[in-house]
Amino acid sequence: QTVRPGAGGVDTIEAGHARFGGGDLSIVAGPCAVEDRDALLEIARHVADAGATLLRGGAYKPRTSPHAFQGLGEAGLALLDEARALTGLGIVTEVLDPRDVEKVGAVADVFQIGARSMANSALLTEVGRYSAEHGTPVLVKRGIAASVRELLLAAEYVLNEGTNRVILCERGIRSFDNVTRNLLDLGAVAHLKGATHLPVVVDPSHAAGRADLVLPLGLAAVAAGADGLLVEVNPRPETTHSDGAQALSPSAFVDLVRRVEALAQVC
Numbered sequence: 001q002t003v004r005p006g007a008g009g010v011d012t013i014e015a016g017h018a019r020f021g022g023g024d025l026s027i028v029a030g031p032c033a034v035e036d037r038d039a040l041l042e043i044a045r046h047v048a049d050a051g052a053t054l055l056r057g058g059a060y061k062p063r064t065s066p067h068a069f070q071g072l073g074e075a076g077l078a079l080l081d082e083a084r085a086l087t088g089l090g091i092v093t094e095v096l097d098p099r100d101v102e103k104v105g106a107v108a109d110v111f112q113i114g115a116r117s118m119a120n121s122a123l124l125t126e127v128g129r130y131s132a133e134h135g136t137p138v139l140v141k142r143g144i145a146a147s148v149r150e151l152l153l154a155a156e157y158v159l160n161e162g163t164n165r166v167i168l169c170e171r172g173i174r175s176f177d178n179v180t181r182n183l184l185d186l187g188a189v190a191h192l193k194g195a196t197h198l199p200v201v202v203d204p205s206h207a208a209g210r211a212d213l214v215l216p217l218g219l220a221a222v223a224a225g226a227d228g229l230l231v232e233v234n235p236r237p238e239t240t241h242s243d244g245a246q247a248l249s250p251s252a253f254v255d256l257v258r259r260v261e262a263l264a265q266v267c
């Protein structure tokens with residue numbers, strides 16, 4: 001199994017009620033991390049009502065600093081399960097450690113491999129094995145300083161285990177300029193759409209690092225051919241443990257969904 005560069009046809013991958021590839025725009029939204037029950041359920045209800053197709057949120061957080069909040073772990077997974085039961089939204093959540101794949105797989109409708117983990121071949125292999133057995137899709141984020149070729153080779157580690165359910169995610173790469181948190185590589189999105197059969201999604205939140213740029217980057221991603229968006233939403237960005245500066249308010253998220261869906265109609 002390979003990513004079949006140049007194969008043309010796009011695989012569609014279903015997860016919960018969402019479909020990636022095949023012309024739909026799937027919007028994955030939620031907090032950066034699962035922090036507490038009330039906040040998660042409030043955000044989940046809101047993004048479901050606003051038109052998100054999946055709920056995102058980390059129970060295991062890959063933090064740059066070991067002193068920062070690392071996520072609620074198993075308690076966070078239980079809350080994600082509760083949010084799914086309440087809203088019907090499937091769950092996208094990160095797995096950081098190969099030893100947690102079974103545990104996270106019991107809750108995740110889509111595994112997220114974070115940018116910091118893209119080069120962890122042991123994790124990619126373990127997740128690929130689980131996906132081959134259970135069908136759970138794997139969303140692989142491009143590493144912070146990874147080339148497009150390295151992203152595709154990371155995808156191949158997963159595919160090599162016998163699954164074909166991989167979604168690629170562009171989330172910005174490190175650049176010399178800090179006006180945005182990362183540099184969103186839209187050329188990579190357009191390239192990947194033509195060069196592989198895999199769905200491609202974009203995370204404008206981690207690219208922008210600022211809430212005010214999430215909408216324009218999300219629109220640009222749709223125009224470049226993205227099959228979906230990952231967007232962080234939080235009504236209380238000033239007190240959240242991670243990524244508050246880039247979180248959309250609930251009303252800004254409603255506006256984003258309206259505008260990216262309108263654009264997707266004409267793309």
Ligand code: PEP
Binds near residue numbers: 032062113116
């Ligand atoms: C996240 O999705 O919250 C996250 C940590 O993303 P990334 O791996 O792209 O930094």
Ligand code: MN
Binds near residue numbers: 032232242243
């Ligand atoms: Mn985040």
